[in-house]
Amino acid sequence: MTEQHAISIQNVSKIYQGGKQALDDVSFDVPQGSIFGLLGPNGAGKSTLINILSGMVMKSSGSASIWGFDLDADIRNAKANIGIVPQEIMFDPFFTPFEALELQAGLYGVPKSKRRSMELLRAMRLEDKADAYARTLSGGMKRRLLIAKAMVHSPPVIVLDEPTAGVDIELRQQLWEYVVQLNKNGTTVVLTTHYLEEAEQLCDEIAIINHGKLIAKKPTKELIGMAREKAVVLTVDKELTAAPMHEAFEKSELISDHVVAITYNKDRMNAGEVLAAVQAMGLAIVDVTTKEADLEDVFLTLTSGASE
Numbered sequence: 001m002t003e004q005h006a007i008s009i010q011n012v013s014k015i016y017q018g019g020k021q022a023l024d025d026v027s028f029d030v031p032q033g034s035i036f037g038l039l040g041p042n043g044a045g046k047s048t049l050i051n052i053l054s055g056m057v058m059k060s061s062g063s064a065s066i067w068g069f070d071l072d073a074d075i076r077n078a079k080a081n082i083g084i085v086p087q088e089i090m091f092d093p094f095f096t097p098f099e100a101l102e103l104q105a106g107l108y109g110v111p112k113s114k115r116r117s118m119e120l121l122r123a124m125r126l127e128d129k130a131d132a133y134a135r136t137l138s139g140g141m142k143r144r145l146l147i148a149k150a151m152v153h154s155p156p157v158i159v160l161d162e163p164t165a166g167v168d169i170e171l172r173q174q175l176w177e178y179v180v181q182l183n184k185n186g187t188t189v190v191l192t193t194h195y196l197e198e199a200e201q202l203c204d205e206i207a208i209i210n211h212g213k214l215i216a217k218k219p220t221k222e223l224i225g226m227a228r229e230k231a232v233v234l235t236v237d238k239e240l241t242a243a244p245m246h247e248a249f250e251k252s253e254l255i256s257d258h259v260v261a262i263t264y265n266k267d268r269m270n271a272g273e274v275l276a277a278v279q280a281m282g283l284a285i286v287d288v289t290t291k292e293a294d295l296e297d298v299f300l301t302l303t304s305g306a307s308e
């Protein structure tokens, strides 16, 4: 058994009945101890991949292992080492949160002495709802209960599929704080999210899937470094009737009479050269702000480029 990867995915493909190819030869590893982001536009294949890991969807080919246990050869141990928080909220409405956790722990064969239902409810700030019916919980509370459910068997890897979809900002912040805490305590966290800003802040490493294919997998900082386009916003001394254009600029847009936003390719020129080109057009520069690339830029560039 190899222990260096929390999850290893090798050449995994999935073709659903009816012929839809949701995953096409996807391979990547999730390092132990990381917070790993799995990003992609709607329908990219993220849920399919997560459902394969949870055993809910059968892959068509390839192999995968969790904490070193092969999904095909040793599904029991593979499952024992992962906790999956699904995208959809599903509960038996007649159980209380405490009962739901006890039941889940029972399903995983966690002995009574090792159960930590109250501890998990406290961590998810649900202790005062321990004995309420699940159907009386708010959407955010249900989502937190789902996270607690995925943790009953103390798995070293937890996967959160869009955990903050439809959750208000304050609660999102709380959920992420808990995720960070969980990770600090040694749990490897894999998450899918549409909120690129959150992925950028939280994740050590990010994989991007588009149309079933892995199109990037890098440490977050490197991925952001892949953005080629940078922008400067210049305030000039003269009133502008048209945006100053130069063949080396990617784009030039008039923001107001005196302000122009210029996008350039950082491989072709630097900010100094952009300023020099504008000055050479007879304009004096009064003020400059630069815009750093973020994950959103990279994401859009990669996902639009790979769609052909």
Ligand SMILES: Nc1ncnc2c1ncn2[C@@H]1O[C@H](COP(=O)(O)OP(=O)(O)OP(=O)(O)O)[C@@H](O)[C@H]1O
Pocket: 016, 017, 018, 020, 021, 022, 040, 041, 042, 043, 044, 045, 046, 047, 048, 049
């Ligand atoms: N059971 C199924 N049968 C046939 N096609 C499916 C099935 N489940 C998903 N698909 C298709 O496979 C593709 C990938 O879907 P998947 O749900 O994995 O994407 P996703 O990246 O998780 O998207 P989202 O962010 O919207 O959840 C989509 O085109 C989807 O319509």
